[in-house]
Amino acid sequence: MIEVKDVWKKYKIYQDKPVSFKERFLYKRKxxxxxxxxxQGISLSIEKGKMIGLIGRNGSGKSTLLKMMTKILQPDKGELKIIGRVxxxxxxxxxxxMDFTGxxxxxxxxxxxxxxxxxxxxKLQEIIRFAELxxxxxNPVRTYSSGMFMRLAFSIAIHVEPDILLIDEILAVGDNAFQKKCISKIEEFKEKGKTIVFVSHDNGIMERLCDELYWIHESKLVKKGKPEEVIRDYLDFLSGSEEQRLKNEVMQQENQQTSQIEVTEQNEEVNKKENKRWGxxxxxxxxxxxxxxxxxxxxIFTRExxxxxxxxxxxxxxxxxxxxFGVGIFKMDGTNCYGTNTYIDKVELEISEHGxxxxxxxxxxxxxxxxxxDVACHHEDGTPYDYITKAANFSVHSKENDQGIAFLPHKWFFEKGGES
Structure with missing residues (x-):
């Protein structure tokens, strides 16, 4: 249904684009x-009835590829063939x-x-009913909210009975109830043998719905294959990139500090005013x-x-x-996940001048x-020597969409039949 062969596309990035003939004539430098x-060199082939997903960071070229599939844009090099109504x-x-009614x-x-x-x-009443409008x-559509826009656009798109459906992250603006409704409709389309190309940052939905994923990074196709394998490698890449970014930030902060060990009196005063440190x-x-x-x-860590x-x-x-000595772990909203100290854990310790x-x-x-x-050192009776809130940050990445605070190891068991 879709054949993309060695496609290349470039944009012109203007420093100061002229907006009128006068500006173009008078200010040539604009x-x-x-x-x-x-x-750069993108190739992919999509068979009838398949749903494929495009993943990658913002600006990688996913939306441009979809626009070429709709013939909004033309490739500078390469060939792109589409069979059927899109x-x-x-x-x-x-x-x-904007001034027309829905x-x-x-x-x-x-x-x-x-x-x-x-x-x-x-199909009119069916379109209106599905869009819940x-x-x-x-009413003029300029009075619609972003969610109403999305509902109307999605309802029209699926009721024109296309052979190929292209979706670019638009479902993200809908409420949860309508998102589920749209996903159910996409699954129904898939069962009917329609071809779907889907762009989303929701890896759970991508893994659940797509037959194959294509990972595009910095305008190039990095990997294609089974959703779970591509998502695993993509998440590993994101974790590595985020890890490096955070390390660079820490290095920059350390370079700006006059000393990595001693805290100046000025910083101590700031911390006290912000109630981040006391003792x-x-x-x-x-x-x-x-x-x-x-x-x-x-x-960045995984839960294991x-x-x-x-x-x-x-x-x-x-x-x-x-x-x-004590350590407490909190979610960013302040929820206490876990905290303990050497007194609670019955750890005997002797401290020296440095340690x-x-x-x-x-x-x-x-x-x-x-x-x-949060980290702290205090006397057994609670007298604080040094207490620092939000002393350091870390993130936990996971492919699972568990809810709550902690992962509790568990299993599921099913039985068939049984006496009433």
Whole structure:
């Protein structure tokens, strides 16, 4: 149904594009531009009845490829063949006239897909009913919300009975109930043998619906194959990229600091004002690091991985007695996930003038999300020596869509029949 052979596409990126003939004539420098290849050597073949997904970061070229499939854009090099009627959902409100009513836009939009007025009349009520716009259908679409736009556009696109349906992330603006309705309709289309090309950042839906995935990165096709395999490699790539970004940020912060160990009086005052740090200073936590078992700074983990929180400290009073070190893990919304300390865990310790404390979790078992840690040193009676909130951040990445805070190991069992 779709054959893409070695397709290349470039855009002109203008530094300051002239908007009128006068500007073009008077300010010739305004026409300066750079050429950027947004697709390079893309090839793919989609059989009838297959649903394929395009994944990749924003700006990788996915939407440009879909626009070429609809013939909105033409490739600069290569060949692209489409067999059958194509219906597309590429941009919110594309093809709608803002001053026309929803009903008028149905007639106009459906006619662009090749339907006659008689065919549109036969499907009109079904389109309106599916879009859930009965009370708004005769209002100008400029009064519609983004969700109403999407419902109307999707309803038209699926009722023109296309051979090929192209969808570009537009479902993201709908509410949960209508998203489920759309996904059910997509599954129904798939069962009827329609060909679907789907772009989405929802990896769970992509893995569930698609027969094959194509990963496009920086205008090139990186990998194609089974959804679970492509998504696994894609998530590994994203984790590595995010890890490197966070490391670079930490390095930049360290370079800007005058000292990596001593905290200046000015910073101490700022921390106190922001209520991020307090205590009498008898023990001072001078550095906090989150590491992996290889003693490397780490910012992104999977739920099965080991995590270490390393605290470097110094004492300003060598007569500090019965000290307690503690660590708390919180979600970014402040939800307390877990907290403990050396007193609760009955760990005996003696501290020196300088030293390190390591808190190790063998297996995180946290669901996907962003977290921060609080760290503290205090006396057994609760007197704080040094307490730091949001001392360090880390993220947990997972292919599963578990809800809550922690992953609880579990199994499912089913029985057939049985006495009533």
């Amino acid at each position: 026409g300066v531009f750079q050429e950027k290849w947004v697709l 219906s597309s959902l590429l941009e919110l409100g594309a093809g709608f006239h 009903r008028e836009n149905i007639f106009m939009n459906a006619s662009l897909f090749g339907l006659s007025r008689k065919e549109i009349n036969s 009965d009370t708004f259908i005769d 009498n200073g008898a023990v001072e936590i001078t550095n906090i690091a989150i590491r992996n078992p290889d003693n490397e700074n780490k910012f 991985q080991r995590l270490e929180v390393e605290l470097t400290y110094k004492t300003t009073n060598l007569k500090v007695e019965r000290p307690v 390190k404390v390591r808190y190790c979790i063998e297996s995180l078992n946290l669901v996907q999300g962003d977290y921060y840690v």
